[in-house]
Amino acid sequence: MNACARPGCKGTIDEWGFCDDCGHKAKSASPPPAPVVPTAAPASVPASVPSTAPGQTAPSRPTSVPWRRSGVVLPSLPPRDPATETSAVVVVPETRRHCRRCNEPVGRGAAGEPGPTEGECPKDGARFSFTPGLTKGEQVADRYEIVRCLAYGGQGWVYLARDTHLSDADTVHWVVLKGLIDTDDPSALDQAINERRHLLKVKHPNVVKINDFVTHRDARSGRLDGYIVMEYVDGPSLQELFLEHRDHRGQRAPLPLTHVLAYAMDVVQALGHLHSLGLLYCDFKPDNALYAGGEVKLIDLGAAVRADDPGDTLLATPGFAAPELREKGPSVQSDLYTVGRTLAVLSIEFHGFTREENWYALPSRTVTPLFTAHEAYYRLLRRATHIDPGKRFSSAEEMYGQLEGVLHEVLAAQDGTARQPVSTRFSIERRTFGTESTEDDEIDWTRTPDALPSPLVDPRDPAAAHLASITASTPDDLITALEAIPVESDEVKLQLVAVRIAHGQLEQARADLAELAEAAPGDWRLAWYRGILAMAAGQPRDAVAEFDAVFDAVPGELSPKLALAAAAEAFGDDERAGELYRLVWRTDTRYVSAAFGLARVLRRQGDLAAAVEALDGVPESSSQHVPAQVAAIHARLSPDAAKPHLLDASARLERLRMGIEQQADLSVRVLEAALDWVTASAETGHTGEVLGRPLEERELRFGLEQAYRDLASVTDAASRRIELVREANRVRPRTLF
Incomplete structure (x- = not known):
């Protein structure tokens, strides 16, 4: 075996062309052939499991429309002229030379001499050839003029050609010819072409266009060969982008995560389109996607199969293929598995991912900095590559939505700009929680479920229209209306659970969830409502x-992260709550409860400046702007408050417009803090003013006396008024009159 050419790598290239240490091909290597994997009985495509829930109806996102990647700066590559582009001669490594009949090694060297590229198999006499069958200038189907060989793949050679029917003196129409099948049987070739005619209907901006299927008789063997004619895409593969990428120090490094996520979103859209046509791609990997014109195109559809009849064999690549492929055959989930593996390979230093012991494993989060920095990304990969197909994403559309959400989080973490993503799974925050508490952090966590976002109704549910038409407002009326819906639906049952929890019928809600769990044990919405129920019952753990x-x-x-943050804070885990509150608030400033939660955690940790900064992020247009500023004032009035903090609290209070009683109460607190600071300070002659009073003890006492009397004048309780007047008399400075 040959040594890996990557700097610093001590691995060797295996028979598939991958390094057994770093897991990547040498830059000059041609695409490895995907091994043929026998399948079990034809596997049907699993139906998509509805992944939304009661409440508002989930908006749909058509996977056929490319998403505009706001905030992602992808590489801008100069155009290349295929006619002048030079490339090395494509040589098939000896480790990849096998007889097409018996699969025994052929064309191997001995005694230091290279093996022959053409000859006969010593076991069954079948002729082999590992040199391109088409030469420059050769005409295929009296239309396609061969320019050069591009690569050697699992089904044969790949060539660049000129379409002479569509080219003229000014414009050259480039195409790619890919070997269709390796057989001496003309009827088998005809059958293979007919079986792949369905690829002509695949039309999507992220899928290479199949133009035609043609045959051509090999000049040397006289055999009739078949070729797929595809559009030419002027761009490198994701594998090439990976191998060529350098960090700011000029060192080899994985691709930026934002790029990888954006590329994957294009790929998932392409796969979603294939799945909608009843097709499965089967063998996705970085070599099979080209980047051009700011978007990714899926190429090499030769391995695609019909979902309802995948056949007895299929192509797959170790390190990317799903574990169940050999026994159960391909599925939507096995296609999405390959995307998850590709994401991991491109974004981290995934050493040895082609070794058998690593085929179905991810590196530990604790030793992978990217996974530590972006927990949501790690969890996305973990679900996409789960060993159990039933626990992976159920559809390309579902995976696309989660890729988009993670991308928004990563972008917000990088540039600090909130994205306000649109979720197809949850409503936004219905009400706020924890915004009334300012000092003691006494929050009634059992009321949190009333404020948290709620899962949206799956618009495909048979009861979706009935749920949308309900206008009842009281819990009793809602329960009656839901029980009257004539359609059997999980959405209706989940909506009933939500109403029962809100109405305090916790035991009935618990029983309903247990019943639902038997019918749909893998539905994540059950866990959501069990969490809501636990919060309502005062069981944050x-x-x-x-x-x-x-x-x-x-x-x-974001909604599960906000809910998890609230539960963690209620349980007393400030570290976990703080990191989740920060993530949510940084990504979407509509989740105002996250700002207050983050501020509470930071204040308890002693980082008052950061707490105030979080609260200052609540915009003036928000109904919670004044409560946020009030909380910021309280944060400034800590026992160790310094002069700048007092002046800032005073300035904030003077800018606010609020009720007379609240204004008077805050004035008392600010002046009390200022008086405490002045009397504790050994210095004299302080400059500055607090609420119009100089920072002098006498002036502050006069101001505080008036503040107490103002507060007493707007207080209803007589006992409280008397107490405030006494406080006013106590702080009044001594005078002669």
């Missing part, structure tokens, strides 16, 4: 476990 399971299922959604 149980809620943490349930919301964590939802985070696993929909890693790109």
